[in-house]
Amino acid sequence: MKEFDPALYxxxxxxxxxxxxxxxxxxxxxxxxxxxxxxxEKDCSTLDFVSMAIQLKKLLTSYHVPLIINDRLDVALAxxxxxxxxxxxxxxxxxxxxxxxxxKIIGLSVENMEQAKEANKxxxxxxxxxxxxxxxxxxxxxxxxxxxxxxxxxxxxKHKAIAIGGISAQNAADVLRAGATGLAVVxxxxxxxxxxxAANEIRQxxxxxxxxxx
Amino acid sequence: MKEFDPALYxxxxxxxxxxxxxxxxxxxxxxxxxxxxxxxEKDCSTLDFVSMAIQLKKLLTSYHVPLIINDRLDVALAxxxxxxxxxxxxxxxxxxxxxxxxxKIIGLSVENMEQAKEANKxxxxxxxxxxxxxxxxxxxxxxxxxxxxxxxxxxxxKHKAIAIGGISAQNAADVLRAGATGLAVVxxxxxxxxxxxAANEIRQxxxxxxxxxx
Numbered sequence: 001m002k003e004f005d006p007a008l009y010x011x012x013x014x015x016x017x018x019x020x021x022x023x024x025x026x027x028x029x030x031x032x033x034x035x036x037x038x039x040x041e042k043d044c045s046t047l048d049f050v051s052m053a054i055q056l057k058k059l060l061t062s063y064h065v066p067l068i069i070n071d072r073l074d075v076a077l078a079x080x081x082x083x084x085x086x087x088x089x090x091x092x093x094x095x096x097x098x099x100x101x102x103x104k105i106i107g108l109s110v111e112n113m114e115q116a117k118e119a120n121k122x123x124x125x126x127x128x129x130x131x132x133x134x135x136x137x138x139x140x141x142x143x144x145x146x147x148x149x150x151x152x153x154x155x156x157x158k159h160k161a162i163a164i165g166g167i168s169a170q171n172a173a174d175v176l177r178a179g180a181t182g183l184a185v186v187x188x189x190x191x192x193x194x195x196x197x198a199a200n201e202i203r204q205x206x207x208x209x210x211x212x213x214x
Numbered sequence: 215m216k217e218f219d220p221a222l223y224x225x226x227x228x229x230x231x232x233x234x235x236x237x238x239x240x241x242x243x244x245x246x247x248x249x250x251x252x253x254x255e256k257d258c259s260t261l262d263f264v265s266m267a268i269q270l271k272k273l274l275t276s277y278h279v280p281l282i283i284n285d286r287l288d289v290a291l292a293x294x295x296x297x298x299x300x301x302x303x304x305x306x307x308x309x310x311x312x313x314x315x316x317x318k319i320i321g322l323s324v325e326n327m328e329q330a331k332e333a334n335k336x337x338x339x340x341x342x343x344x345x346x347x348x349x350x351x352x353x354x355x356x357x358x359x360x361x362x363x364x365x366x367x368x369x370x371x372k373h374k375a376i377a378i379g380g381i382s383a384q385n386a387a388d389v390l391r392a393g394a395t396g397l398a399v400v401x402x403x404x405x406x407x408x409x410x411x412a413a414n415e416i417r418q419x420x421x422x423x424x425x426x427x428x
Contacts, residue, residue, distance in 0.1 A: 045304065046304045046305050047306070048303075071260055072288060073288035073291070074287035074288035074291075074313075077288075078287075078305055078309045078310075089260065089261045089262075090259070090261055091261065091264050091288060092264070095264070095292045096292075099288075099291050099292065
């Protein structure tokens with residue numbers, strides 16, 4: 001599936017899932033309103049990554065929710081995932097697109113205006129704006145964009161912009177008002193006692209903004 | 215290039231190269247008689263891995279020496295490498311072959327008789343027998359095959375078998391006599407003061423064995 005709704009995008013993190021399996025978090029999140037899922041695994045074997053991706057692809061297909069793989073085009077191909085998310089240190093976009101094809105979603109992380117300008121030259125399917133706020137997930141990133149940064153980049157970018165980093169039900173409306181097309185969430189869902197409820201609370205904010213503009 | 219001569223197979227390791235760039239080690243090794251090169255990088259970004267692979271592919275093409283990528287099919291595709299080497303924790307062979315195609319070389323690590331039996335069911339292009347001897351490169355592997363293990367597996371296996379682990383000019387002839395089709399080397403070349411000379415010494419042993427059977 002090439003079409004996608006970036007309303008609410010779950011990015012997985014085993015370490016933040018309080019020992020619960022990724023399949024559980026993902027299914028609960030989808031039931032709560034998550035419209036896209038990114039499988040992000042940094043510390044496992046290729047075999048485990050592929051196995052997990054194949055399992056999630058099966059699960060998500062039944063919900064008509066696209067599966068995006070972080071960084072690893074090999075895993076995306078092996079699992080027939082719907083998309084690939086690449087950061088600035090991952091495979092160059094042009095090479096990834098050539099191999100993966102135009103039938104697939106490719107998203108690119110953008111962390112500043114310079115990168116947003118470069119992204120405007122590419123036919124990526126979305127940009128990931130990160131980090132909006134400073135979080136515990138990626139402590140090495142200290143230069144948060146803030147709402148002003150989101151506003152500046154989204155007013156310039158030609159792409160759908162999915163904001164990530166410290167987003168919760170509390171600040172969701174603010175981030176959308178700043179110009180984000182959708183919201184990506186890690187800990188607010190993965191670390192929640194009730195991931196379905198947590199997802200639903202943020203999804204409601206997105207739907208409200210879409211319906212009323214506030 | 216799908217045809218390959220497994221006579222002497224260099225497997226790169228940045229950490230064992232004494233600060234010298236991988237391109238230097240590889241070019242010297244090829245001048246010394248290395249007939250295949252595997253780029254193995256475990257601790258770098260996908261971008262760096264792809265960049266290095268593209269650079270090596272260019273270099274090796276001029277020497278008509280195939281480039282094999284360790285584990286990462288995405289990097290192999292991005293660099294148009296000649297082959298992929300997978301271990302038992304990497305992508306399942308059948309999936310890798312489907313994506314990479316029959317025009318490419320795929321090798322599989324085999325560490326015991328059980329895995330050799332499984333490999334006999336697959337149309338891999340070669341198996342990598344490891345480790346023949348215990349080495350500092352992979353200290354976690356304590357169950358070395360020894361010459362007896364190489365003899366046992368090669369007499370059973372239907373595939374070309376490239377032996378790896380602690381191989382040097384001193385034991386090269388023994389390993390070939392035990393049934394290995396070719397020899398793979400890490401530190402004996404990468405850590406040598408003169409990688410070209412080190413490669414040449416081992417290559418001479420291979421040629422001698424091929425010519426005289428001893």
